[in-house]
Amino acid sequence: MDDWIAGDPDPAARAELRSLPDAELADRFAAPLTFGTAGLRGPLRAGPNGMNVAVVTRATAGIAAWLQAKCLGGSVVVVGRDGRHGSAVFATTAAEVLAGAGFSVVLLPGPTPTPVLAYAVRALRAQLGVQITASHNPAGDNGYKVYLDGGAQLISPSDREIETAIAAVGPAAAVPRSTVEPAAASTLRADYLARVAALARGRDRDLRIAVTPLHGVGGSAVVDALRAAGFADIHTVGSQFAPDPDFPTVAFPNPEEPGATDALLELAAAVDADLAVALDPDADRCAVGVPTPDGWRMLTGDETGAILGDHLLSELPAGTDPLVATTVVSSRLLARIAAARGARFARTLTGFKWLVRAGEGLVYAYEEAIGHCVAPDLVRDKDGISAAVVVADLAATLKAHGRTVPDVLDDLAVEHGVHATAQVSLRFADPTGITDAMTRLRGRLPTELAGEPVTADDLSTRRGQSRTDAVVLTGRRVRMVVRPSGTEPKLKCYLEAVESVSGRDDLSRARSAAADTLRRGTLFARSLVTP
Template sequence: MSVDQNLIDTWIDADPDPNTRRELLEADPHDLADRFSGPLVFGTAGLRGPVRAGPNGMNTAVVIRTTAGIAQWLHGRCLGGSTVIVGRDTRHGSETFATAAAEVLAAAGFRVVQLPDPTPTPVVAFACRKLKAAVAIQITASHNPATDNGYKVYLDGGAQIISPADRDIEAAIAAVGPANSVPRAAVEASGAHLVDEYIARVATLPRGTDRGLRIAFTPMHGVGGATALAAFRAAGFTDIHVVDEQFDPNPDFPTVEFPNPEEPGATDLLLATADRVDADIAIALDPDADRCAVGVKGPNGWFMLCGDDTGAVLGDYILSHTSGDRLAATTIVSSSMLKSIAASHNSRYSETLTGFKWLARAGDGLVFAYEEALGLCVDPAAVRDKDGISAAVVACDYAANLKSAGRTFLDVLDDLAAQHGVHLTAQVSRRFNNLAHIAASMTTLRNNLPKELGGAPVVVEDLNELRGPKRTDAIILRTDQLRVVVRPSGTEPKLKCYLEAVAPTAAGDLSAARQQAERLLDVGRAFAHTL
């Protein structure tokens, strides 16, 4: 594929960063074609991509033009002069990108709160809601590889951006002139008190008083370490043992291949620490601290709970300690057990598309929301997004209460399975270098839909054929006890298959029900590997 040389020359001339200008001047034609194949587009909550020069990467020129588009969009909604917030993590380029975004917004006439230090993403979502900001921007790529960075956008109320705002902003960005023509004005950092206010809020969440809990903890080289420790201590937890090799922020994530607690091996150091110090619970945050993974000790040693297990445990805990007209929510790819749990607590239940941009808008009275990918929202009144730090504090609160009664999360999971049936979930993912192959795989599936799985008839729901907000590129295959959801990832170059098997517990025989559910999952796995 060839690219108009005039387009390349114009971009290079307008790039305010001499390093990225040089990068483009030294790039070969094939590389240039890739970098100029199109702009980064808004996906889940904003932009994400490799840190590199050109319109198809995360760099200062792209950040400047994106922010100018957001400023224009805000002015078009009669929000000129509003408060806006800019935060950042410690990834490569984050400080430079955050400063550029703040300066563009300041020159456009907004009251800019540029947080002075690297900050967990949930703090930015909290600050957006607390200050009633028109927009908050967090420079982060969450749990993506070290080569990536991103630009996450929250709207008023602190929820992630959704359509049509994302498409309207993209149109505004397209109309922005060259990056070096966008006005910028210096900004003095402010808002450090917001971190303290966030910590104080998290400290109010525990429902119990027992604090005799030993915690093993890792922020996985990200920005959540200091804030999480402060939140633990403010909530009364002091026996905390950190993974030293992963505590300080490091944009290269040297101890993990992928800085995501879901990835195999990512929590090995945490579980080794938990075993060494004889911990009661292990907690892992992802690098921007919006996801929380929980580790427990079982009969065969330490292991991490899946997101659905943690969601069921904390959902039941929160619904047990709240009353009135409440709503619990999860997504179409998460376990359906929360639906049964909510009914047992006389709570309303909602199921949304994948992602917290939808869960945050599940409905009035929301008290708990989660998604299987370790996203937990335990305090939606304050943080309308997934929040790993507050979830960690609530998980430790529950674990401490259980410990005082001689019980653990594994006992709770047995209780829930006995009451609601065994719900086992799994995921099969395929990573692609070429995004076009993901679309081709979805087309192939649509043209060759199975009529049965494991001998049971299949009911197919193609969400791409729906009208309204639940339309998305996903296919749901259901039998009476097995569900398979196939969809492209919104944040990574992956095709994902989400599996759930449900088996009733006859006469309380959990072992037999789990074996039955595992057999059903194997049917789902076999199908997923054919895609």
């Protein structure tokens, strides 16, 4: 503890740690941040289990040593950042540590959407990309996201190897650093936006779009991409457009959170828009809103995933052998769409680090948490900006033919059945409660869910990359996946109800029946918190 404090290069952090009461100080040193979803993420605070200059310094030094051990010393690395508190100094720290270790560092200028960083790693053939971001976490958090050669997120066993290398790093203040100037306004952003704009292959551009970046860094990029694609009628939520690390108008800067898109939908209704788009703060996720006879509503990630998957498969030339992919917690509708389109389908564990590695010929991947990879050859990760362009392209084409996005959802339901989904998040004050709940579930695996027989598949008993801490309950018309959250003290339950449809006149009945199944499944999910 004393050695860490003495070796912290930030005098403010040293003073903070020395001023803490013993109990709080012990908490700060209880355990270091560990590599989770492709990197580090945690609260902005001094000590080994917070995001601060010392942690970023040692993490970067460990990664540098890991690359050098693989004979990749001196290679090109790219560093970017979002607009959060601490992001600028953390990005500079990472860049200077990498330069001090002899790497050729490209420090992207200013706040940058995460997809642009992922694109830059691929475009520059870099061996490493580091993006300082906490994605859609609350304002008090920050993070350190790692991309490897090819622009895909870090996976095991590399993460464990890097953790070992970090543990071997000495005091942060002793880590060599070399000054790095941010790259001059380069063509990287322009190249990325031009390639994203080219994803809009339709001819129709009569579409009014409402957009919000939720105080994040994607506002100007998504507007520029849409305009470059030919969409001129764009309206933005002014109070949320400029990057603001405090996220003052939303309780949580996540488009999926209740109330987060209220301002967007109000704007869309006021300007009589055809489409609404919300990005999360680092612009790697895209939520879509559409008008309906009952007013505006946001689509679920599964609904957007289905319409994008169907749209992208329909555009492929004959003779291709495409692959589409989604995750174990997402809807099964994409699998049915792929079969009908003659495409291959893959289901992976949660996270784009797995989705983009689903197999050869990947043309589209999504996860229910509003993440979409519409151009794997461009960005090997979820990308809210390119997804927004492709959704706008589809919506404009539909409008020109007198149709809407909800019409497509109806078409898919008639052809493949209603696939209604819902998520139940159970928060625990004590993380051990999550472990206890999973233990209880495994001890008495249910044979019935929502009045239907189900079979249970405990994914923790599998081998290899398909092994994870999750239980899947599957019936003919109902499915539920139960798993601990990877980033929050929550137990998450992903529900899906499927109802066959005999025609458009049967849609209302089928959706009502599916909603009832979800309601009963939700009651079971909530019972998991009871010992």
